[in-house]
Amino acid sequence: MANHKSAIKRHRQSLQKAGRNRAARTRVKNAIKxxxxxxxxxDKAQAGEALVAATSVLSKAASKGAMHWKKAARKISRxxxxxxxxxx
Numbered sequence: 001m002a003n004h005k006s007a008i009k010r011h012r013q014s015l016q017k018a019g020r021n022r023a024a025r026t027r028v029k030n031a032i033k034x035x036x037x038x039x040x041x042x043d044k045a046q047a048g049e050a051l052v053a054a055t056s057v058l059s060k061a062a063s064k065g066a067m068h069w070k071k072a073a074r075k076i077s078r079x080x081x082x083x084x085x086x087x088x
Contacts, residue, residue, distance in 0.1 A: 024066035028075075031057040035079050039086060047083045054079060 002008065031054035038047035055076050062072035 020064070021066040024061040024064060027057050028054075028061050028067065032075065032079065035083065039082050042086055044083070044086045047086060051079055051083050 002011070031050070035047060035050040035054050038050050058067075058072040058076055061067050062069040
């Protein structure tokens with residue numbers, strides 16, 4: 001680690017940002033897990049509710065920069081297709 005005052009501050013900031021990003025990605029994974037478990041249980045109502053929550057979490061993570069916006073959109077799209085295909 002560098003000894004300059006600005007470099008020390010920058011390192012501290014990067015650690016804080018990494019922690020926030022890690023927490024956001026963990027929330028995303030847990031939200032997706034909720035949707036997938038509802039899909040495997042073929043519970044369309046619960047899957048729909050979980051999808052709404054997961055969409056919010058994914059959009060927020062993308063807007064904060066924890067993940068790329070196209071990756072979030074892709075995940076939302078695939079989850080929505082899976083939820084819509086439960087009864088079909």
